[in-house]
Amino acid sequence: MATPLDQTKIDNINQYDAEKRYQYLIKEVVANREIWILTDEHGCVMLNSEDEDCVPVWPNKEFAESWATGDWDHCKAEAISLNKWHSRWSHGLEDDELAVAIFPNQNEEGLVIFPDEFDFELKQQARKSK
Structure with missing residues (x-):
């Protein structure tokens, strides 16, 4: 379980560009063994990029919850274990032709990548962390 982030750390991370946020997310997800999504009564919330329908993911609960405002204020942050992500989510997203935001x-x-690329990066980071 991750240590809660203080506001100063959140503010600093919010200044990162998309590539640096991606690197942060990969490291955090592997270190904490969980990835965060937002859900509502219909399941996982989605974003639409120019070309893709996407599932947005966050490295920490605080960042996911910060999106639960406005049209999404009824949504809840939910952690998915890294094992469940690898075993079910990556293949499920590919089968449904969804990308990862x-x-x-x-x-x-944020960067939009395909589930297999994301899975590969997570596994590479896990190998480095051992």
Whole structure:
């Protein structure tokens, strides 16, 4: 379980560009063995990029919860274990032709990658961390 982030750390991380947020997310997800999504009564919330339907993911509960405002104020942050992500989510997203929106910031900026690429990066980081 991750240590809660203080506001100063959250503010600093929010200044990261999309690539740096991606690197942070990979390290945090592997270290904490969980990835965060937002859910509502219909399941996982989705974003639409120019070309893809995406599932947004965050490295920490605090960042996921910060998106639960406005149209999404009824949503809840939910952790998915890294094992469950590898065993079910990656294949399920691929089968449904969905991409992953990596740690979108409040301006809805973030990298969009395919589930197999994301899975590969997570596994690479896990190998480095051993």
